[in-house]
Amino acid sequence: xxxxxxxxxxxxxxxxxxxxxxxxxxxxxxxxxxxxxxxxxxxxxxxxxxxxxxxxxxxxxxxxxxxxxxxxxxxxxxxxxxxxxxxxxxxxxxxxxxxxxxxxxxxxxxxxxxxxxxxxxxxxxxxxxxxxxxxxxxxxxxxxxxxxxxxxxxxxxxxxxxxxxxxxxxxxxxxxxxxxxxxxxxxxxxxxxxxxxxxxxxxxxxxxxxxxxxxxxxxxxxxxxxxxxxxxxxxxxxxxxxxxxxxxxxxxxxxxxxxxxxxxxxxxxxxxxxxxxxxxxxxxxxxxxxxxxxxxxxxxxxxxxxxxxxxxxxxxxxxxxxxxxxxxxxxxxxxxxxxxxxxxxxxxxxxxxxxxxxxxxxxxxxx
Amino acid sequence: xxxxxxxxxxxxxxxxxxxxxxxxxxxxxxxxxxxxxxxxxxxxxxxxxxxxxxxxxxxxxxxxxxxxxxxxxxxxxxxxxxxxxxxxxxxxxxxxxxxxxxxxxxxxxxxxxxxxxxxxxxxxxxxxxxxxxxxxxxxxxxxxxxxxxxxxxxxxxxxxxxxxxxxxxxxxxxxxxxxxxxxxxxxxxxxxxxxxxxxxxxxxxxxxxxxxxxxxxxxxxxxxxxxxxxxxxxxxxxxxxxxxxxxxxxxxxxxxxxxxxxxxxxxxxxxxxxxxxxxxxxxxxxxxxxxxxxxxxxxxxxxxxxxxxxxxxxxxxxxxxxxxxxxxxxxxxx
Numbered sequence: 001x002x003x004x005x006x007x008x009x010x011x012x013x014x015x016x017x018x019x020x021x022x023x024x025x026x027x028x029x030x031x032x033x034x035x036x037x038x039x040x041x042x043x044x045x046x047x048x049x050x051x052x053x054x055x056x057x058x059x060x061x062x063x064x065x066x067x068x069x070x071x072x073x074x075x076x077x078x079x080x081x082x083x084x085x086x087x088x089x090x091x092x093x094x095x096x097x098x099x100x101x102x103x104x105x106x107x108x109x110x111x112x113x114x115x116x117x118x119x120x121x122x123x124x125x126x127x128x129x130x131x132x133x134x135x136x137x138x139x140x141x142x143x144x145x146x147x148x149x150x151x152x153x154x155x156x157x158x159x160x161x162x163x164x165x166x167x168x169x170x171x172x173x174x175x176x177x178x179x180x181x182x183x184x185x186x187x188x189x190x191x192x193x194x195x196x197x198x199x200x201x202x203x204x205x206x207x208x209x210x211x212x213x214x215x216x217x218x219x220x221x222x223x224x225x226x227x228x229x230x231x232x233x234x235x236x237x238x239x240x241x242x243x244x245x246x247x248x249x250x251x252x253x254x255x256x257x258x259x260x261x262x263x264x265x266x267x268x269x270x271x272x273x274x275x276x277x278x279x280x281x282x283x284x285x286x287x288x289x290x291x292x293x294x295x296x297x298x299x300x301x302x303x304x305x306x307x308x309x310x311x312x313x314x315x316x317x318x319x320x321x322x323x324x325x326x327x328x329x330x331x332x333x334x335x336x337x338x339x340x341x342x343x344x345x346x347x348x349x350x351x352x353x354x355x356x357x358x359x360x361x362x363x364x365x366x367x
Numbered sequence: 368x369x370x371x372x373x374x375x376x377x378x379x380x381x382x383x384x385x386x387x388x389x390x391x392x393x394x395x396x397x398x399x400x401x402x403x404x405x406x407x408x409x410x411x412x413x414x415x416x417x418x419x420x421x422x423x424x425x426x427x428x429x430x431x432x433x434x435x436x437x438x439x440x441x442x443x444x445x446x447x448x449x450x451x452x453x454x455x456x457x458x459x460x461x462x463x464x465x466x467x468x469x470x471x472x473x474x475x476x477x478x479x480x481x482x483x484x485x486x487x488x489x490x491x492x493x494x495x496x497x498x499x500x501x502x503x504x505x506x507x508x509x510x511x512x513x514x515x516x517x518x519x520x521x522x523x524x525x526x527x528x529x530x531x532x533x534x535x536x537x538x539x540x541x542x543x544x545x546x547x548x549x550x551x552x553x554x555x556x557x558x559x560x561x562x563x564x565x566x567x568x569x570x571x572x573x574x575x576x577x578x579x580x581x582x583x584x585x586x587x588x589x590x591x592x593x594x595x596x597x598x599x600x601x602x603x604x605x606x607x608x609x610x611x612x613x614x615x616x617x618x619x620x621x622x623x624x625x626x627x628x629x630x631x632x633x634x635x636x637x638x639x640x641x642x643x644x645x646x647x648x649x650x651x652x653x654x655x656x657x658x659x660x661x662x663x664x665x666x667x668x669x670x671x672x673x674x675x676x677x678x679x680x681x682x683x684x685x686x687x688x689x690x691x692x693x694x695x696x697x698x699x700x701x
Contacts, residue, residue: 008510010510010511032514032672119668122668122669123583123586123667123668123669124583124666124667124668124669125414125583125664125665126410126413126414126665126666129414129415129416130414130415189666190668193667195584195667195668195669195670196668198670198671198674199669199670199671199674347672347673348514348594349587349671349672350671
């Protein structure tokens with residue numbers, strides 16, 4: 001007699017410990033094997049782009065902090081950079097240096113959050129707390145710089161709001177060897193763990209063509225071996241002055257994504273090391289910007305490399321002090337599109353592994 | 368104690384047995400209370416945290432407060448749950464865990480029942496807990512708990528086999544199923560402990576027992592990041608406490624059995640240290656095993672469910688069988 005079997009419709013999220021916020025997936029399960037996965041987004045939608053149409057450019061900057069709250073500095077930068085480019089503004093060198101340093105620190109902090117939460121997803125509790133211990137140092141550095149720990153509102157059109165306080169650069173310099181030491185510790189604790197490797201090797205694999213077809217960027221693209229990093233390929237800020245590598249993977253699985261992100265921390269440390277050696281010791285931190293920022297009529301798209309991939313900003317200006325249309329290309333949102341394809345045929349456990357490796361921030365997915 | 372078991376039950380012996388039962392229960396509850404405290408404290412230290420330190424001196428009363436809170440909580444049963452099974456499941460899970468405690472010898476004089484088939488009794492009773500877990504997962508009428516219950520059934524049944532088989536090596540060596548006689552066979556220097564001649568069995572036993580306990584890296588039935596809380600998603604208040612209690616009583620039982628079967632029970636590692644009371648040695652070894660379990664939890668990620676099955680059937684089982692074979696040969700010809 002044949003057993004009557006049924007598909008199990010399981011609703012994962014929006015309140016689930018491993019969907020990294022209020023993300024929801026509806027999965028159809030056959031036993032523990034996923035037959036179909038339907039992502040549902042929008043639980044954190046705040047209408048940032050529409051709100052921006054009624055705000056002056058300076059007023060929009062704190063909204064960008066809240067799009068990707070794990071990496072607020074890069075979001076600050078993408079908006080300011082777009083407006084500056086449309087207005088053809090000159091940025092003082094010290095201001096640009098400070099921006100670059102905080103962005104690289106932010107990249108490290110963001111990857112640390114990812115590293116910790118990813119291991120939490122895989123079931124290891126302690127690494128999460130180690131990662132947050134080290135991220136705390138960066139957060140404290142930011143706190144000293146701009147008085148905030150998560151939503152910084154640090155950059156302005158034309159420069160940065162605050163100059164680095166006395167001794168701040170020294171603290172960044174001390175942080176670099178400390179972080180290198182800790183990265184070694186992470187490797188010893190986690191990277192060689194047999195269980196961990198068995199969990200992530202060969203999981204969620206795709207090739208370079210698929211990644212490009214889906215518009216993936218950041219570590220999700222580089223894990224397949226495509227050497228594409230906007231810091232190298234379309235240099236913005238001062239990145240063309242520094243020497244760093246773009247780490248890439250081979251197989252395009254979760255293991256490669258893990259390695260690429262850890263290697264990126266090493267590269268960020270290298271950039272930081274060079275930046276604090278060459279930063280001018282004094283100078284203006286604000287360029288010559290009119291009191292009311294009024295970009296000329298026109299439209300522009302710029303993109304920079306955020307920790308999660310290509311974050312872009314499309315701006316249409318009608319010459320007013322408020323944008324006519326502002327649109328963000330959010331890497332988390334685009335990277336997430338490959339998820340339903342990757343999940344088919346995987347188990348529940350792998351679903352968490354794959355979703356975690358994409359590294360989404362729901363604030364950014366829903367914007 | 369033994370005389371009470373051998374003679375017909377009278378009112379007198381009933382009262383004595385009840386008292387002994389209550390005392391053992393108190394000891395076990397005391398252990399569970401402080402095992403949770405130490406687990407949280409040690410994990411806290413491993414993870415750069417402080418751990419509980421607010422309730423009572425050094426937070427010593429934290430678990431007591433937690434248990435009180437669970438007692439006072441509203442007892443909720445999901446409206447579409449199978450009420451009878453839902454209520455029954457925690458009891459089914461807990462009772463066998465407490466019953467296995469009865470045969471464990473702590474010193475040469477301190478034990479509840481000196482059972483001739485102690486090892487067998489442990490293996491048989493501890494499997495019943497699986498039933499409670501599966502029932503709980505099924506009766507809650509929740510998909511997450513159902514998945515947790517299913518995983519738990521698969522896991523516990525798979526790991527019971529290598530667990531018992533790894534004990535067989537020890538049983539062959541000492542020629543007895545009685546825990547007390549097994550310990551007696553390990554007296555003298557520490558190299559007489561079963562852990563050395565039976566090092567392979569010890570490895571298999573340790574892995575299988577961590578899995579039986581549903582602890583990291585084998586905590587799949589309640590895998591927090593996937594199944595939220597697994598089979599006890601819908602349980603609250605004291606029913607939840609019973610599941611928790613069963614889990615920690617098994618930690619107690621498993622640590623005691625590891626000590627008894629492999630680590631020489633109450634024997635000192637060196638004969639000249641025999642003047643130290645037996646109970647001290649037992650508690651010392653026992654604590655090391657418990658610490659090991661907590662340590663694992665602080666270090667390891669979780670294994671995947673299919674890998675877990677593969678590990679049990681493809682590796683642990685053949686290794687345990689070969690171990691039995693080799694032990695039997697050695698026993699026969701040497």
